[in-house]
Amino acid sequence: MAELSESEITPRFKPSVFFGSIGLIGILIVYAVLNASNADKVFGAIQAGATSTFGWLLILTVNVLLVFCGILAFSKLGRIRLGGDDAAPEFDTGAWFAMLFSAGMGIGLMFYGVAEPVLHFANPPVSALSNPGATTARGLADNAQMSMGVTFLHWGLHAWAIYAVIALGLAYASFNKRLPLSIGAFLEIAFPKIPTIVIDLIDVLAITATVCGVATSLGIGASQVNAGLSIIAGVPDTSLVKFVIIFVITCLASISVGLGLNTGIKWLSEINMGLAALLALFVLVAGPTVFILNGFIQNIGYYLQHFIYLSSWTETYTGGHWQGDWTIFYYAWWISWSPFVGVFIARISYGRTVREFIAGVLLVPSLVTFLWFTIFGDTALHIELFGAGGLAEAVNNSMPDALFAFLGHFPLTPIVSGLAILIITTFFVTSADSGALVTAMIASGGNHEAGLASRLTWAAAMGLLAAALLWAGGLSALQTAAIVTGLPFAIVLLLMAAGLYKMLHAEFPAGMRVVGRTTAED
Template sequence: MSTDTTTFPEPPGQDGPGTPGDGPPGDGTPGDGTPGDGTGTSGEGPPLDPPPDKAVVTLGVLVVAGVVLWAALGKGSFDSFTDGALNWVLGNFSWLFMIAANVFLVLCLMLALGRFGRLRLGKDDEEPEFDNLAWIAMMFSAGMGIGLMFYGVGEPLQHYADPPPFGDVAPRSGAAAQTGLEYALFHWTLHPWAIYGMGGLALAYATFRKGRGNRVSSVFVSLIGQRRADGWQGKVIDLLAVFATVFGTATSLGLGALQVAEGLHLSLGVPHTTTVELLVIVVLGAAFVLSAFSGLHKGVKWLSSINIVLAALLMVFVFVAGPTVFLLDSIPATVGPYLQELLVTSSRTGAFGHSDWLGTWTIFYWAWWLSWAPFVGTFLARISRGRTVREFLLGVLLVPSGASAVWFCVMGGTAIRLDSTGRAGLAGEADNAEKSLFATLEALPFQSVTSVLAILLVMMYFITSADSASLVMGSLTSRGALHPRTWLVVTWGVLMSAVAAVLLLAGGLESLKSGTILVALPFVLVMLALCWALLKELREDPGAGPPRHHPLYGLRDAVRAMVGEALHGGGSTRLRP
């Protein structure tokens, strides 16, 4: 997933409601972005955002650099530690990931449909910063990226060739095809976007309604107080968010490097080796560094927009050139059973076996989404100023989920149909996820053009992912600055690329997954506490109105009133209209 986060509106001042910084833009109060306020701009000069937090930057860089050096120089001990730690996490905390993901989804629905849905992410009379079309388009861009390019064909095809071990489903059968698409939707639609939705809602509420800094620790003021949120406790929270983002993004960059290397091998005959994978990371990392130093953030924004159009064109081409009628049938035939089985699939743990499969798929995905929550949540918050809670949550849940469902049914469904009808032996290559997309395109017309298009898409997503995630981490380590220093952004981008490289060297895709799960374990606790802090503030917000009592409570109060009147009035009572 990738998008550019550098060109969105600035939040109000960071002093809280009713304090300097809440005035309208241009009113000359501190924090409004006018000259002399110390936080906005001075004439045409660059923004004067808070400087980097030296303690957070130093600790974050040292820890990440230490992991890079350990993985590069002590491969044996690093592998031994990560394998043991991963088995311990999967053996003891799979239930935590499953329950947490369900909690986020339930909370999203409750907040969207309840009395808090009327609250605005901003002042009560504030209008949305973007119209509906622009908002939906940007949200859609956050849902398309390296992950969907890598797993759009790979995951349904792998489940089709080797079905999940729940039930008696024969490989490469009709039931296996349906199961493969259902599990792809389960892993990529409602649950991940509920995680992002809760993270984004908490950040948007704290930033735009409460007027605090744009950082994760600002959400926790209701639990630990402003002083602790600005103290070492807040720094720990922000550091955990940084570590989660580093490893979550490194996983995406590693997947991108694997897929680009495989695409170069199939399309141009370049040997797919570890050296080529590392070279891809170096070259694309250098492209990101150049864009950051040259200040071409508008260029990156254009890249993100171009990516959306190219991905849509690729999907439409596959839909038209592939088994169109089958794809039209597969969308409702997949969405319905997915929703019907949602309670069962979302409550499976390793209690009765199959913990290895869950760790490879569902737990890995939940950990990956949690590690992306600070990044995607920050992006969603930044584009949603002026929206109501209901608009925000329903939009975040339904729009990207719908786009992802169509993507998997078209791309994955085409691969499954090509294999089942004998037009391409794709199931035999199912274990090679990075190859699946190119093998599918090879079975369709204009393979040379579409394969090159796919390679370019992944490469551009790599650059925009590194750029956007680095900016978010620069903001988290700069007291919520919306325009962090360029050197800090570049530093985080280089470190992310280095983490992706050493994890690929240490063990390829499995090491990427292991690192993501391990770093997401402490952050799942942060996300649950974040939901608690958000609910606490929502309950105290006068804009939500009084709680809605159940009708039985009103009946109970009426009976009590009548009984009291009878006892104290000294006579009979009668019901009044």
């Protein structure tokens, strides 16, 4: 494959990409603010239409990407090192895991850790793996097990495969081919015949998807922080309070992104991972410890046993709408996050081999996520099955309240709830500052050190969009934004997988074999 000249590989600011993205996001903000009374209905109709018509595309896409990751990891291509044979990792393994995990999941784990397993248990989907309406002990146990299996599906290998493919493609193109860290630059060299205007439109889509995906997380995080402050301090649960929370977090994120990757973002990522581990350890020790440990093993076994069925289930014969609110939303949300998380993970993964990269990005975060959901989800289910109960009703009434209603069953509730609010806030800031950095990088043509003014601009845009969508339609508007931007970007991800395989395979022409980290004639 021909190398680009030095002038071609230099990151270039593209006014069409920057102003096109700002304009599109500005239109979304203005529409949401000026049409708040009608926006909720519009967003709901768009979400229903998109999920019912194109849900199959998202399910197919994430399965293809996961299989693709497995092919790369177990093939000779897995020995290629990002940055060349002599490249050494820029960050130690612990810092690498902390940053990629905080950027990849963060707020979602705090919001859904209790809520999702309990909601699936109380409102199971109509499938062969659940017993809707069951009241017998066996039926309730089946629903509890199914709820954990479906939660693992949403947060496990499929989600991280999306991130792994885009991140690996960008990292290889940047560190091995000396291209800017940009989706457009990757596609230009992988598919030279794609018109420039299409490349620019894809970059605009990537930026818009990133801003909408992070804004969705910011809105969810603000709702949960407000719920916690309401429970432990009597702060009113209102839109105004949520706007203030978003404003404060956006300001903190601006400070963090101004400090840069090696200071603000890295430092915050390590802090919030440490605090999250402390909270999980508290629940593990103070909760039904043996039940949790047994559940962790059984949940993984159930997930693996039903993996193919769960991965390909589309509600074809039941005609339900459950997947639109859950599986399809999650896949679209992960895809809308993928430009942000992909560029960020690529940026911090210099020096890793392809195999090490896939194992680190795919397996380790999935196992940590499974452990988190088992600790919080199985403890919540234990309360429902064998304890005082009441969590299902609380979660059905208000998802943002779920975590704090759950912590009310533990000692030191005010202290632990305060710790939870602090963790949500730090995850909140980490998502916003990482998103602002990455968006600035994409808008500047892949410049690793995008300017401060650009980073602050995108941090403000994310905060404004999150506030506008909450004003217009609450969580449903946030979900719609993620789904609408995630759907078209699924096609881009499939293109990137094809382009990445093409570029990696060029490392080993016919008649060559892998010897260590180099090639030799057969």
